[in-house]
Amino acid sequence: MSACPFHSRHDAGAPAMPPLLDPALRMRPPGEPLPAPLREHGGPLAEVFARWLRQRDDAAHAAEKSALTRALMALSEDDIRAHARRQAAIAMRGGWGHWHWAVPAATVASLLGWAVDDVDAQRRLHQDLRAMAAGLGAQADGEDVRAAGEAVAALLNGLDDAERRSPDAPLQWTLLRHAPAARWSDRAAFTANRLGLIWQSHEAGAALLGHALIEMRGSACAPTREDLLRLARDGGAVRITKRFDGRETPAKPVTVPLSGTDHPFGDGQHRCPGQGLALSSAHAALVWLGEQAGLRWPLPAEPMVLPNMDIPQFQDHPDQEYRS
Ligand code: HEM
Numbered sequence: 001m002s003a004c005p006f007h008s009r010h011d012a013g014a015p016a017m018p019p020l021l022d023p024a025l026r027m028r029p030p031g032e033p034l035p036a037p038l039r040e041h042g043g044p045l046a047e048v049f050a051r052w053l054r055q056r057d058d059a060a061h062a063a064e065k066s067a068l069t070r071a072l073m074a075l076s077e078d079d080i081r082a083h084a085r086r087q088a089a090i091a092m093r094g095g096w097g098h099w100h101w102a103v104p105a106a107t108v109a110s111l112l113g114w115a116v117d118d119v120d121a122q123r124r125l126h127q128d129l130r131a132m133a134a135g136l137g138a139q140a141d142g143e144d145v146r147a148a149g150e151a152v153a154a155l156l157n158g159l160d161d162a163e164r165r166s167p168d169a170p171l172q173w174t175l176l177r178h179a180p181a182a183r184w185s186d187r188a189a190f191t192a193n194r195l196g197l198i199w200q201s202h203e204a205g206a207a208l209l210g211h212a213l214i215e216m217r218g219s220a221c222a223p224t225r226e227d228l229l230r231l232a233r234d235g236g237a238v239r240i241t242k243r244f245d246g247r248e249t250p251a252k253p254v255t256v257p258l259s260g261t262d263h264p265f266g267d268g269q270h271r272c273p274g275q276g277l278a279l280s281s282a283h284a285a286l287v288w289l290g291e292q293a294g295l296r297w298p299l300p301a302e303p304m305v306l307p308n309m310d311i312p313q314f315q316d317h318p319d320q321e322y323r324s
Pocket residue numbers: 053054055065108196197198200201204205208232237238241242258264265266267269270271272273274275277278
C-alpha cells in the first residue's frame with residue numbers, strides 16, 4: 001500500500017521544530033552525564049557539573065528551574081543596581097584588564113552575601129572561576145580537573161559561609177525563600193546550582209560587558225537595557241549553543257545559533273533565568289562608569305576566543321595609575 005498522500009504532503013509542509021524547543025535535542029549525550037575529563041578524573045567539579053540545571057534534562061529539571069527562576073525574579077532592581085555599582089567601583093581599582101571580567105561574577109557573589117569588599121577578593125573569585133573554566137575545557141588534564149575541584153570546594157564553602165553569615169543578603173534571601181534546599185533533589189543539588197549562578201554569569205557577563213565597553217569607549221554614553229539586548233543579539237554575548245540529537249547513535253552534536261535570533265539568552269526549557277539580572281547589573285555598572293569624570297577609556301587588545309563567544313580584552317594606558 002502506498003503512503004497516504006495527504007499525510008506526506010502535510011509532513012513536507014510542516015514547519016521544522018525550532019531546535020531549542022525540540023525535546024529530542026538534549027544537553028548531554030544519552031548515558032554520558034559528564035564530559036570525558038570529568039568522567040575520568042572526578043572530584044568536586046564533576047559533582048557540581050552533574051547537578052547543574054544547564055546540563056540536565058531529567059524529570060526534576062522543570063520544577064527546580066522554576067523555583068530558581070522565581071528566586072531570581074524576586075530580586076529588587078534597587079538591590080541589583082546597588083551591588084553592581086559597588087562592584088564596578090571596586091573593580092576599577094584593578095584596571096581595565098580586570099573590570100569587565102570581575103563585575104558580573106562579583107555582583108552575583110555579593111548579592112549572595114559573599115564579602116567582595118576589595119579588588120583582591122574580586123581577583124580571588126576570578127582566579128577560582130578561571131580554574132573552573134580550565135577544568136571544563138575539552139582538553140582538560142588531570143591537573144586541570146584537580147585544580148578546578150579545589151576551586152569549586154573553596155567556592156562552595158564560601159557560599160555556605162555566606163548563607164550562615166548573611167541569610168538576608170538579597171539573592172541568598174530570595175533563594176532561601178523561593179528555592180530552598182528542600183525544593184531540590186538534595187542539598188548538594190541546591191548548593192551546586194547556587195554556585196552555578198556565579199559560574200553562568202562569569203564568561204557570558206564578561207563578554208556582554210566587554211562588547212558594551214567597546215561601544216561606549218569615548219562617548220561615555222551608557223547603553224540602555226534594550227541596547228544591551230541588541231548587542232547580545234548582534235553577537236556580543238553567547239553566539240551559539242550545543243545540543244545532542246539522541247535519535248541518532250552515537251548522539252549527534254548539533255550547533256544552534258543564538259546571535260542573529262530574537263532569543264540571545266536561549267529559549268525553551270534551558271532559557272537563561274538570569275537574563276533580567278544580567279541586563280540590569282551590566283546596565284548599572286556601565287551607568288556608574290559613565291558618571292566617572294576624567295575616565296581614560298581602555299585600549300582594546302586581542303579578544304579571548306571561546307567556542308561559543310568572544311570575550312574582549314583591554315589594556316590600560318601605559319601611564320595609568322589605580323588606587324588599590
Ligand atoms: C547574572 C548573570 C547570569 C545568570 C545568573 C545566569 C544563569 C543561567 C542559568 C542557571 C542557566 C541554565 C538554565 C537551564 O539550563 O535550565 C543559563 C542559561 C543560559 N544563559 Fe545565563 N545567566 C547569566 C548571564 C547570562 C548572560 C550575560 C548571557 C548572555 C547572553 C546568558 C546566556 C545564557 C544562555 C544562552 C543560556 C542557555 C544555554 C542553552 O540553552 O544552551 N546568561 N543562565
